[in-house]
Amino acid sequence: MPRPLNKPELKYPPSRAVRVKNVTIGGGSPVTVQTMWKKPLEAIDDALLAGIGALRAAGCDILRFAAPTLREAELLGELQSRLDFPLVADVHFDHRIALECLRRGVPKLRINPGNIGPAWKVREVLEAAKGAGAAVRVGVNAGSLRPALRREPDTVKAMLASAEEELDLLEKFAFSDTVFSFKSSSVETTVAVNRAFRKSHDHPLHVGVTEAGPLVPGLVKNSAALYALLSEGIGDTVRVSLSDEPRIEVEAGREILRAAGLSKRGVNLVSCPACGRSEFPVREFCERLAPRLAAFGKDVTVAVMGCPVNGPGEAAHADLGITGAGDRALIFKKGAIIRRELIEGALEAFLEELEKL
Amino acid sequence: MPRPLNKPELKYPPSRAVRVKNVTIGGGSPVTVQTMWKKPLEAIDDALLAGIGALRAAGCDILRFAAPTLREAELLGELQSRLDFPLVADVHFDHRIALECLRRGVPKLRINPGNIGPAWKVREVLEAAKGAGAAVRVGVNAGSLRPALRREPDTVKAMLASAEEELDLLEKFAFSDTVFSFKSSSVETTVAVNRAFRKSHDHPLHVGVTEAGPLVPGLVKNSAALYALLSEGIGDTVRVSLSDEPRIEVEAGREILRAAGLSKRGVNLVSCPACGRSEFPVREFCERLAPRLAAFGKDVTVAVMGCPVNGPGEAAHADLGITGAGDRALIFKKGAIIRRELIEGALEAFLEELEKL
Numbered sequence: 001m002p003r004p005l006n007k008p009e010l011k012y013p014p015s016r017a018v019r020v021k022n023v024t025i026g027g028g029s030p031v032t033v034q035t036m037w038k039k040p041l042e043a044i045d046d047a048l049l050a051g052i053g054a055l056r057a058a059g060c061d062i063l064r065f066a067a068p069t070l071r072e073a074e075l076l077g078e079l080q081s082r083l084d085f086p087l088v089a090d091v092h093f094d095h096r097i098a099l100e101c102l103r104r105g106v107p108k109l110r111i112n113p114g115n116i117g118p119a120w121k122v123r124e125v126l127e128a129a130k131g132a133g134a135a136v137r138v139g140v141n142a143g144s145l146r147p148a149l150r151r152e153p154d155t156v157k158a159m160l161a162s163a164e165e166e167l168d169l170l171e172k173f174a175f176s177d178t179v180f181s182f183k184s185s186s187v188e189t190t191v192a193v194n195r196a197f198r199k200s201h202d203h204p205l206h207v208g209v210t211e212a213g214p215l216v217p218g219l220v221k222n223s224a225a226l227y228a229l230l231s232e233g234i235g236d237t238v239r240v241s242l243s244d245e246p247r248i249e250v251e252a253g254r255e256i257l258r259a260a261g262l263s264k265r266g267v268n269l270v271s272c273p274a275c276g277r278s279e280f281p282v283r284e285f286c287e288r289l290a291p292r293l294a295a296f297g298k299d300v301t302v303a304v305m306g307c308p309v310n311g312p313g314e315a316a317h318a319d320l321g322i323t324g325a326g327d328r329a330l331i332f333k334k335g336a337i338i339r340r341e342l343i344e345g346a347l348e349a350f351l352e353e354l355e356k357l
Numbered sequence: 358m359p360r361p362l363n364k365p366e367l368k369y370p371p372s373r374a375v376r377v378k379n380v381t382i383g384g385g386s387p388v389t390v391q392t393m394w395k396k397p398l399e400a401i402d403d404a405l406l407a408g409i410g411a412l413r414a415a416g417c418d419i420l421r422f423a424a425p426t427l428r429e430a431e432l433l434g435e436l437q438s439r440l441d442f443p444l445v446a447d448v449h450f451d452h453r454i455a456l457e458c459l460r461r462g463v464p465k466l467r468i469n470p471g472n473i474g475p476a477w478k479v480r481e482v483l484e485a486a487k488g489a490g491a492a493v494r495v496g497v498n499a500g501s502l503r504p505a506l507r508r509e510p511d512t513v514k515a516m517l518a519s520a521e522e523e524l525d526l527l528e529k530f531a532f533s534d535t536v537f538s539f540k541s542s543s544v545e546t547t548v549a550v551n552r553a554f555r556k557s558h559d560h561p562l563h564v565g566v567t568e569a570g571p572l573v574p575g576l577v578k579n580s581a582a583l584y585a586l587l588s589e590g591i592g593d594t595v596r597v598s599l600s601d602e603p604r605i606e607v608e609a610g611r612e613i614l615r616a617a618g619l620s621k622r623g624v625n626l627v628s629c630p631a632c633g634r635s636e637f638p639v640r641e642f643c644e645r646l647a648p649r650l651a652a653f654g655k656d657v658t659v660a661v662m663g664c665p666v667n668g669p670g671e672a673a674h675a676d677l678g679i680t681g682a683g684d685r686a687l688i689f690k691k692g693a694i695i696r697r698e699l700i701e702g703a704l705e706a707f708l709e710e711l712e713k714l
Contacts, residue, residue, distance in 0.1 A: 227585060314498060
């Protein structure tokens with residue numbers, strides 16, 4: 001059921017465009033999906049490249065790495081030269097690491113000018129970024145405000161004040177390729193602070209919830225906050241943050257964009273929750289099917305339904321669907337049954353029909 | 358960090374109250390969490406009761422069962438008499454099953470008067486429900502509209518028209534203890550149709566996304582839609598629908614209420630996503646910790662953080678937190694380190710401190 005991409009009613013003026021290598025954040029460009037590599041970066045080997053390839057296939061547009069030492073700066077430069085999409089270096093406290101990343105071609109830094117040290121260090125970093133055509137993300141986190149701001153009882157106000165301090169520094173050195181993020185572990189705070197900043201600034205926003213938790217609570221918090229913001233037209237790039245695999249962060253980010261009508265990339269898998277009437281192993285079938293769909297580029301809706309009574313009817317909107325009746329699987333197309341198979345052979349038969357679409 | 362429960366700006370008049378045994382849906386009562394039993398109901402044995410007990414402990418307020426035959430109606434009556442919270446029978450097509458459920462004390466039916474048959478059957482069911490003081494949920498699903506309505510290109514309009522037909526039947530027989538639900542597998546449609554109905558009717562709303570899919574896409578769609586609605590004050594009871602365990606549906610429902618500021622029940626587990634700087638096995642620790650928190654009744658925030666540099670500071674809002682430095686786990690309280698333990702003994706030490714709070 002192709003439908004036009006959502007054009008949310010523009011409550012806010014468009015954000016400015018910030019270029020990061022071959023990707024544009026803001027300025028009306030498609031919203032991008034990010035994640036962060038979670039293991040220490042020790043070498044550029046096949047395992048690393050395969051892992052990155054899998055994230056890319058799942059829909060990762062931008063990938064961030066922590067760069068706690070000069071060694072990571074060096075490795076990130078080498079890694080970037082081998083990839084066709086942008087990396088971001090996450091740098092704290094030590095401006096020499098930031099300079100080294102820029103020198104080696106990393107196209108974006110995540111820094112807080114305020115924790116890079118005295119003004120001359122900030123200037124050096126921002127001038128190097130300008131010279132390299134690199135972008136900067138300033139990340140304002142509710143949990144890491146400076147002590148004076150922490151005493152402010154209104155967290156939203158404190159986060160905005162912190163951003164203004166960072167903005168003063170950026171403007172002092174006439175740096176403008178800046179993306180901002182405002183993260184909290186509270187959905188309410190995250191939504192409120194992004195709305196407030198967006199009202200008065202045109203910097204593109206990287207949106208996410210921080211310390212969101214493990215899979216279930218983490219997905220709930222990220223989906224709630226990011227959908228609320230994106231459906232209002234706020235957010236230029238997203239990062240779902242979970243205490244789980246980066247691949248899941250990317251998949252969830254893509255799903256959130258799809259829910260907000262901002263992306264149609266890949267297969268939309270719908271499936272019923274199953275109940276006492278079910279005659280088909282919905283969950284097990286989904287678990288076997290989902291990995292086979294990841295690299296499937298077509299924009300189609302696929303349905304896995306528990307019972308033959310409601311299944312084909314309820315999922316008549318699906319391009320292809322499957323349900324069960326006794327020992328048979330019924331494959332249906334736009335609600336009409338086209339094939340009956342033994343349950344054992346159902347997955348392969350289903351994938352065969354999917355290829356034909 | 359205790360904070361008052363959210364009182365969303367009332368854009369809509371309050372819903373009417375519908376009583377279901379000892380639970381009230383609507384009328385300003387706390388929003389309740391539902392799920393559905395997914396296996397056929399064959400006997401009331403220890404396994405069933407233990408499973409229901411686990412759902413109850415996770416925060417399930419109302420539990421639904423499919424009742425495809427008279428046998429389930431009989432079992433549900435017996436089961437209800439042994440439980441201190443309400444059951445719902447999901448009945449289609451056969452009005453005798455609905456009557457049997459009511460006769461045996463099931464306090465709520467999920468039916469669609471329109472598919473129960475001719476008017477005399479609908480009247481019998483509604484009169485029996487009135488006599489028994491039972492409630493009815495009318496479930497309007499985008500996928501199961503009658504053929505004439507399916508031809509309407511605007512799904513929201515078609516679903517509202519279907520509800521009006523059901524309402525006519527209910528009003529004809531002066532039945533008013535009705536909860537409505539409007540479900541679609543599209544987040545956008547689900548949000549739009551609930552908003553539209555709520556503008557003109559005061560029936561309490563059971564909110565959910567149907568055929569939401571397996572865990573990751575399913576949690577994204579449910580969280581996005583339900584948070585969007587609840588944060589506007591729409592929704593009196595929620596059901597997260599996933600092709601996964603009912604327990605996860607309940608946990609996710611509770612998390613969504615918490616995100617919307619509508620519930621403070623239980624422990625708020627926050628944890629960082631971990632990155633290349635991590636010195637603590639965040640995900641593994643969360644996986645071991647989470648099940649131990651399920652039955653822990655206190656309203657506290659617990660943080661599991663990857664690194665000692667940011668951890669205690671970023672999670673200073675947490676009542677209790679843990680992170681690692683080398684081979685030690687650091688336990689902190691409101692940001693201040695109170696204990697250092699070997700990683701192996703960290704979980705038990707952490708639970709010990711949690712008990713002391």
